Amino acid sequence: MKIKQFMKKLWNHPYFFLFPYAFLFFLIILLPTIVSAVLSLTYFNTIERPRFISFKNFVNLFTADNVFLQNAIANTFAYAVIVGSLGYIFSFILAWLLAQVTPKIRTLYTLCIYSPSITGGIMMTIVWKVMFSGDQAGYLNHLLLELGLIKEPIQFLQNPDLLFPIVIVIGLWSSAGLGFLAMLAGLLNVDRSIYEAAYIDGIKNRFQEIFYITIPSMKPQMLFGAVMAIVGAFNVSGIATSLSGGTTPPQYSGWLIMDHALDYGFNRYEMGYASAITVVLFIIVIIFNRISYKLFGSND
Amino acid sequence: MNTMFNPKKFHKSQIKFHLILIPLALFMSLPIIYIVNDAFKPFTELFHYPPRFFVRKPTFENFRLLYTFSAESGIPMSRYLFNSVFVSIIVVVLTVFISTISAFALSKFKFKGHKVLFKINTYALMFVPIAVSIPRYLILTKLGIFNTYFAHIIPMLAMPVGLFLVKQFMDQVPDELLEAAVMDGASNWQIYAKIMFPLIKSAIVTVAFLAFQQSWMSTEASNIFVDLEALRTLPFYLSTLSQQTGNIVASRGISAAGWLLMFLPNLFIFVFLQSRVMESMANSGIK
Numbered sequence A: 001m002k003i004k005q006f007m008k009k010l011w012n013h014p015y016f017f018l019f020p021y022a023f024l025f026f027l028i029i030l031l032p033t034i035v036s037a038v039l040s041l042t043y044f045n046t047i048e049r050p051r052f053i054s055f056k057n058f059v060n061l062f063t064a065d066n067v068f069l070q071n072a073i074a075n076t077f078a079y080a081v082i083v084g085s086l087g088y089i090f091s092f093i094l095a096w097l098l099a100q101v102t103p104k105i106r107t108l109y110t111l112c113i114y115s116p117s118i119t120g121g122i123m124m125t126i127v128w129k130v131m132f133s134g135d136q137a138g139y140l141n142h143l144l145l146e147l148g149l150i151k152e153p154i155q156f157l158q159n160p161d162l163l164f165p166i167v168i169v170i171g172l173w174s175s176a177g178l179g180f181l182a183m184l185a186g187l188l189n190v191d192r193s194i195y196e197a198a199y200i201d202g203i204k205n206r207f208q209e210i211f212y213i214t215i216p217s218m219k220p221q222m223l224f225g226a227v228m229a230i231v232g233a234f235n236v237s238g239i240a241t242s243l244s245g246g247t248t249p250p251q252y253s254g255w256l257i258m259d260h261a262l263d264y265g266f267n268r269y270e271m272g273y274a275s276a277i278t279v280v281l282f283i284i285v286i287i288f289n290r291i292s293y294k295l296f297g298s299n300d
Numbered sequence B: 001m002n003t004m005f006n007p008k009k010f011h012k013s014q015i016k017f018h019l020i021l022i023p024l025a026l027f028m029s030l031p032i033i034y035i036v037n038d039a040f041k042p043f044t045e046l047f048h049y050p051p052r053f054f055v056r057k058p059t060f061e062n063f064r065l066l067y068t069f070s071a072e073s074g075i076p077m078s079r080y081l082f083n084s085v086f087v088s089i090i091v092v093v094l095t096v097f098i099s100t101i102s103a104f105a106l107s108k109f110k111f112k113g114h115k116v117l118f119k120i121n122t123y124a125l126m127f128v129p130i131a132v133s134i135p136r137y138l139i140l141t142k143l144g145i146f147n148t149y150f151a152h153i154i155p156m157l158a159m160p161v162g163l164f165l166v167k168q169f170m171d172q173v174p175d176e177l178l179e180a181a182v183m184d185g186a187s188n189w190q191i192y193a194k195i196m197f198p199l200i201k202s203a204i205v206t207v208a209f210l211a212f213q214q215s216w217m218s219t220e221a222s223n224i225f226v227d228l229e230a231l232r233t234l235p236f237y238l239s240t241l242s243q244q245t246g247n248i249v250a251s252r253g254i255s256a257a258g259w260l261l262m263f264l265p266n267l268f269i270f271v272f273l274q275s276r277v278m279e280s281m282a283n284s285g286i287k
Helices: A001-014 A014-039 A058-062 A068-096 A103-119 A122-130 A139-146 A160-173 A178-188 A192-200 A206-217 A218-235 A239-244 A257-267 A272-296 B012-039 B061-072 B077-108 B114-126 B129-142 B149-155 B160-171 B174-182 B188-199 B203-219 B222-226 B234-247 B250-279
Strands: none
Touching: A001 A014, A014 A218, A014 A257, A014 A272, A014 B061, A014 B077, A014 B129, A014 B149, A014 B160, A014 B188, A058 A068, A058 A272, A068 A103, A068 A160, A068 A178, A068 A218, A068 A257, A068 B012, A103 A178, A103 B012, A103 B203, A103 B250, A122 A139, A122 A160, A122 A239, A122 B012, A122 B234, A122 B250, A178 A218, A178 B114, A192 A206, A192 A218, A192 A257, A192 B174, A206 A218, A218 A272, A218 B114, A257 A272, A257 B129, A272 B114, A272 B129, B012 B061, B012 B250, B061 B077, B061 B250, B077 B114, B077 B160, B077 B188, B077 B203, B077 B234, B114 B160, B129 B149, B129 B222, B149 B203, B149 B222, B160 B250, B174 B188, B188 B203, B203 B250, B222 B234, B234 B250
């Protein structure tokens, strides 16, 4: 009888409801993060046991790895700043424009704008490869030839100076994701009476309205949107490689931190070194998030 | 009066917004318009010079080729499709269940640590999944589920944004609704199933929507967590299609057809569920 009662209590305890999620959270989010941090201090080739080498991976990373310093880090920063912030600003502007039109047509526009973000970068490369194809049958080359702007087709995807900008364009294209939906929902739910009061108080135009009323009243959604924009800007790899073909893009153009990490992890089996690379990425992501919490978070 | 947010009726002052939105929306949907056209283009039009964007004589040839083409490579397309559908359904059902029960606990019970746990989850929103694919691979291998369906499913199940959205939504449900049931002697599971679950339909739909999008298009597990071809999913197969033939033009129509098949479920889901999703996204703010 005691056991039965105990089981019933356990079965109904809040911790029991929480357990499956907490367990999975530990298994696939927390534990991997810890493993990364630990492995980053080791030499580990997956065959022998990891060997502790202190901060040697990080020292090598920042003193001897030219591709990491000149390409991966620099590109990732450029990509995150451009795609993260511009994508975020575009998302807000698009959401604001959408909030000004009637619901049915808004749904249609929203679908058009949101859909690239569902399809994901890798799938998109199928499209972009043809759009930017290097021969005269590529759509963009053909258009430019027709218009007489160029005489010879441009090797968009093999030219290191052009490949990275194309990677950024693809990133921007698919940046109106969940954060965009959140901001749109936030905009639509700003209390109408606040606007009315503000106009009585002397707000003159729509720009003042946006900065003094709209954004402050949807700060929580702005923060959610910012966090999603940051995650979206760093959760990327393989775009440049699949656009250009081969194992690495020409002159490591568009090569991002995660490309570098996955290359070391799964092509060279230097898992310790690869983990050190991801630890650097974690730190960068946290810094970017701190900034957005400073901008939009409530002060507690 | 200048405030026109969320207008119910058309007014000519809205025309200026349409003038900006129409070209933007068209521009954003270019890749999809392109895919639809390419998927139905016959061989001659795919190779045609000068290239034509729009299809002239639509055919289902590419869809047929997609099917036979993959049959030749040993694993029929139906296998990839089955894997994708199977994995996505399991992920959606389990994610909804796991997120809603834990959100229920965090939202409606004042136990020790409920605030801290939710805060941890909120910080986990900034988690970048791709950064842990190496340790995840090591952990899945250690657990002995490398090369199983579990390797597709388990990494998808803890979705911080899902728990976050459901919990925020549940906070809007007044406690009084639950208290009556507690008085009647209902157990927590009965309250969850009979009262809470029907009240949070929008949040459930949203979690399902997000879980589906994540798993349906994911190639990570097929790339890293399994190496048996028979266990790989459709998006992975489509992404390797151009490399398999070595010739992008030959496989262009076929991948467009496959990609269109992948996109359609997303399209329908968005069209049918978007009003529910928008309703629950209104509670998405991080305070």
